[in-house]
Structures are given as structure tokens and as C-alpha cells.
Amino acid sequence: MAVLQIRRHGDRVLTARVEPVGDVTDEILTLLDDMIDTMRNGETPGVGLAAPQVAKALSIIVAEPPPDHEGTDAVYNGAIVLLNPEIVYATGHTIIEEGCLSCRGVTAEVERPSHVVIKGLDRDGNAVKLEVEGALARIFQHEVDHLHGRFFFDHLNPIRRQLVKARIRRT
Numbered sequence: 001m002a003v004l005q006i007r008r009h010g011d012r013v014l015t016a017r018v019e020p021v022g023d024v025t026d027e028i029l030t031l032l033d034d035m036i037d038t039m040r041n042g043e044t045p046g047v048g049l050a051a052p053q054v055a056k057a058l059s060i061i062v063a064e065p066p067p068d069h070e071g072t073d074a075v076y077n078g079a080i081v082l083l084n085p086e087i088v089y090a091t092g093h094t095i096i097e098e099g100c101l102s103c104r105g106v107t108a109e110v111e112r113p114s115h116v117v118i119k120g121l122d123r124d125g126n127a128v129k130l131e132v133e134g135a136l137a138r139i140f141q142h143e144v145d146h147l148h149g150r151f152f153f154d155h156l157n158p159i160r161r162q163l164v165k166a167r168i169r170r171t
């Protein structure tokens with residue numbers, strides 16, 4: 001495992017088109033290990049990470065399950081790993097404060113659906129579908145956004161969005 005460098009807002013890889021994962025090669029497995037290591041042991045630990053944040057334009061997310069998370073689908077090394085994730089259903093709404101490892105120094109209260117159904121492939125390439133709410137639903141939405149070049153502040157109204165973007169630290 002290795003801690004990878006987190007790319008910051010403004011880096012073009014964060015808005016590049018991601019490729020779906022085909023075969024789960026040794027290279028992909030190493031990347032998954034490194035993404036989990038980076039999420040947990042990086043300069044600023046986080047609860048989720050998307051591959052573009054470590055300069056890989058691939059459709060992969062990892063997330064730290066909350067302590068009350070039930071079920072073992074897609075769990076590897078204590079983290080949830082999803083390849084080619086897609087949110088297929090979302091309902092409800094909730095406001096939660098979000099930050100981002102790629103946008104240092106800023107957080108904002110963001111309104112999003114409270115429940116989601118996400119499908120994708122697990123680390124072994126098997127199809128999985130997870131129905132989640134609360135913190136994990138929020139993490140999944142935030143990380144899947146990264147696969148589409150979107151940031152949490154893109155959900156704010158234009159005035160608040162500009163205020164948040166202006167405060168992102170460059171160093």
C-alpha cells in the first residue's frame with residue numbers, strides 16, 4: 001500500500017472523462033489498496049475518495065463505512081470499494097456540511113437526497129447494489145460526483161458557489 005498525492009481543485013484530471021474499469025487487473029487491485037491507504041493515512045484523512053483525486057481517470061470510488069453500517073457487500077479491507085458506480089435511485093433530502101480532500105480550507109452545507117441506491121462492481125468484479133442512507137449516502141453522492149468532474153460546491157446557488165470557490169486554498 002502507498003499513500004498517493006491528492007490532486008487539488010484546478011487540476012485537469014479532476015474534470016477529465018473517466019474510463020470504466022474493464023478487467024480487474026493487478027494494477028487496479030494495487031490502485032484500490034493505495035486509494036484506501038490514501039483515504040486513511042494521507043496528509044488529511046477522509047471518509048471517501050474517487051480515482052481522479054489520485055490522478056487516475058477511472059470509474060472507481062472508495063468509502064469508509066460508518067460504524068453502524070450493516071452488510072458486507074463491496075467491503076474490502078474494511079472499506080467499501082465500488083468500480084463503475086452508478087446511482088440508480090435517490091430520494092428524500094437532507095442538508096449536511098461537506099468538505100473535500102481536493103478543495104482544502106472550505107466546507108459548505110449542501111442539500112442532497114438522503115437515500116440512494118448505488119450499483120457497481122466489487123473488488124472481485126461481481127455486480128453489487130447497495131441501498132444506503134445517512135453519511136454513507138452522502139459520501140457516495142460526493143464521490144460519484146468526482147467521476148463526473150463535479151464538486152460539492154456545484155450544488156450551491158451561484159452566489160454561495162462563488163464564495164466557496166474563492167476561499168479554496170491553493171497551497
Ligand SMILES: [Zn+2]
Nearest residue numbers: 099100101102
Ligand atoms: Zn471530494
